[in-house]
Amino acid sequence: MNMIRLGAVTKREVQRFLRIPVQTMISPWISATLYILVFGVIIGERIDFLESIDYIDFVFPGILMMQLIFGAYGQSAFSLFFHRWTKTITEMLASPLSYTEIVLGYIIGATTRAIVVSAGVYAIAVLFTDATFANVPLFFFYILVVAILFALIGLLIGLWAEKMEQLNMLQTFIITPLIYVGGVFNSIDMLPEKIHWLVKLNPIFYMVDGIRYSMIGYSESNLLYGAIGLGAACLILFVIVIHLFKIGWKLRS
Amino acid sequence: MYALEIKNLTKQYKDKTAVDNLSLTVKRGEFFGLLGQNGAGKSTTIHCTTGVAKITEGNITVMGHDVQAEYQQARDAVGLSPQDFNVDIFAKIEHSLDYVGGYFGMPKEKRKERINELFKLLGLEEFRGKAFQELSGGYKRRYMLARALMHNPDVLILDEPSAGIDVEQRLALWEYLRTLHGQGKTIILTSHYLEEVEKLCDRVAVIHKGKLIADMTKAEFTQNGNTLEETYLKLTKEAKV
Numbered sequence: 001m002n003m004i005r006l007g008a009v010t011k012r013e014v015q016r017f018l019r020i021p022v023q024t025m026i027s028p029w030i031s032a033t034l035y036i037l038v039f040g041v042i043i044g045e046r047i048d049f050l051e052s053i054d055y056i057d058f059v060f061p062g063i064l065m066m067q068l069i070f071g072a073y074g075q076s077a078f079s080l081f082f083h084r085w086t087k088t089i090t091e092m093l094a095s096p097l098s099y100t101e102i103v104l105g106y107i108i109g110a111t112t113r114a115i116v117v118s119a120g121v122y123a124i125a126v127l128f129t130d131a132t133f134a135n136v137p138l139f140f141f142y143i144l145v146v147a148i149l150f151a152l153i154g155l156l157i158g159l160w161a162e163k164m165e166q167l168n169m170l171q172t173f174i175i176t177p178l179i180y181v182g183g184v185f186n187s188i189d190m191l192p193e194k195i196h197w198l199v200k201l202n203p204i205f206y207m208v209d210g211i212r213y214s215m216i217g218y219s220e221s222n223l224l225y226g227a228i229g230l231g232a233a234c235l236i237l238f239v240i241v242i243h244l245f246k247i248g249w250k251l252r253s
Numbered sequence: 254m255y256a257l258e259i260k261n262l263t264k265q266y267k268d269k270t271a272v273d274n275l276s277l278t279v280k281r282g283e284f285f286g287l288l289g290q291n292g293a294g295k296s297t298t299i300h301c302t303t304g305v306a307k308i309t310e311g312n313i314t315v316m317g318h319d320v321q322a323e324y325q326q327a328r329d330a331v332g333l334s335p336q337d338f339n340v341d342i343f344a345k346i347e348h349s350l351d352y353v354g355g356y357f358g359m360p361k362e363k364r365k366e367r368i369n370e371l372f373k374l375l376g377l378e379e380f381r382g383k384a385f386q387e388l389s390g391g392y393k394r395r396y397m398l399a400r401a402l403m404h405n406p407d408v409l410i411l412d413e414p415s416a417g418i419d420v421e422q423r424l425a426l427w428e429y430l431r432t433l434h435g436q437g438k439t440i441i442l443t444s445h446y447l448e449e450v451e452k453l454c455d456r457v458a459v460i461h462k463g464k465l466i467a468d469m470t471k472a473e474f475t476q477n478g479n480t481l482e483e484t485y486l487k488l489t490k491e492a493k494v
Contacts, residue, residue, distance in 0.1 A: 082341075095328055252305060
């Protein structure tokens with residue numbers, strides 16, 4: 001691993017999202033502010049939820065997670081697709097960059113954007129909630145692992161997609177619905193018992209629940225299974241993405 | 254050791270053989286012209302050499318390094334200026350060159366120094382803060398050349414470097430290429446301007462439908478008072494028959 005080469009890919013990725021701040025940072029901050037205001041403050045004040053937890057404190061970790069996911073996915077998927085579409089990817093393919101350096105550069109860039117967006121969302125939340133931390137190391141574990149996971153999913157989609165709209169398709173038809181039914185806005189206990197198993201099949205549920213536990217100490221899932229599952233998913237996807245870069249799938253003719 | 258050695262290269266796309274059992278050598282320090290009609294296989298050969306395309310059969314070495322087994326060393330030895338503008342058009346050209354230098358493992362100070370040197374040499378100084386899309390056609394070509402030269406490679410591959418630029422800029426480009434050649438760089442040039450090839454190259458090869466149909470010195474090409482263009486047209490006509 002050559003740190004100069006890895007640094008160059010990372011720098012390019014970071015400068016790319018800093019170049020378009022309205023799309024990459026300001027837009028998710030506005031979106032998060034609206035979620036916090038509408039679901040947390042306006043509606044939340046009228047919801048008699050859990051005895052010891054305010055509704056806004058319950059939903060905020062999920063809102064944070066949602067922007068983290070969109071930030072990481074959006075960066076890696078759109079960036080890689082853009083590089084394929086404009087053939088800028090050949091700059092990297094014709095250089096001595098190793099496939100691991102290329103993939104890691106994309107991942108670090110996407111994770112950086114996701115963290116910058118999340119930090120902004122957290123700063124906004126401080127105005128409306130306590131935004132506490134129950135377990136700081138666990139909080140950073142979830143932030144990092146989820147960002148890496150969606151950066152990898154973004155790379156897979158960025159490789160596969162032939163049209164720009166295919167990048168949005170996954171976000172619109174799969175990620176967003178899974179987030180909405182993944183316990184961001186409701187406790188699993190608010191749902192009929194016969195569909196609890198369905199919620200537990202949703203990977204987003206474990207991410208939201210994990211980060212919620214790290215912030216307010218409230219959990220509805222087995223955190224250990226969730227954390228192991230997320231870590232394993234990251235590893236498997238990393239191996240797959242490296243392999244696809246190595247064989248040049250949709251990259252080299 | 255050859256600068257470039259291609260042995261029995263075949264490149265097959267789904268239903269088309271783009272390069273068919275091609276063997277070719279380019280000596281170190283040579284100014285080599287690669288000619289052929291559109292779709293003859295020139296760019297595909299270049300893509301296989303630089304790692305942009307996969308090799309179906311055969312092997313290629315650059316400065317003695319196999320482009321597949323020792324791809325990092327082989328790519329380190331080559332600078333490519335492709336036919337298409339495969340550049341992030343929104344990024345400042347100074348930043349884009351900095352990334353490319355980084356891809357080749359150049360430390361920060363060395364990158365900065367090299368960018369200043371290239372911008373000065375190629376007259377890009379006043380555009381360093383501009384995005385690629387803001388440059389005119391001629392300056393875009395200059396940037397492509399700067400990018401290929403960023404890591405100071407031994408072998409320079411130029412695929413249609415003067416396409417779309419005016420006469421004055423073309424003459425300036427030729428002058429600069431001659432200087433680079435004088436400094437010992439191996440230059441491989443593809444061009445549809447046969448005058449350009451005739452003026453610059455020591456040796457010329459012609460590809461037709463993926464096969465090598467000629468590989469001669471410029472003197473052999475222009476013997477009997479023929480121009481390079483006349484010999485080239487004769488060869489491709491014979492190949493068609």
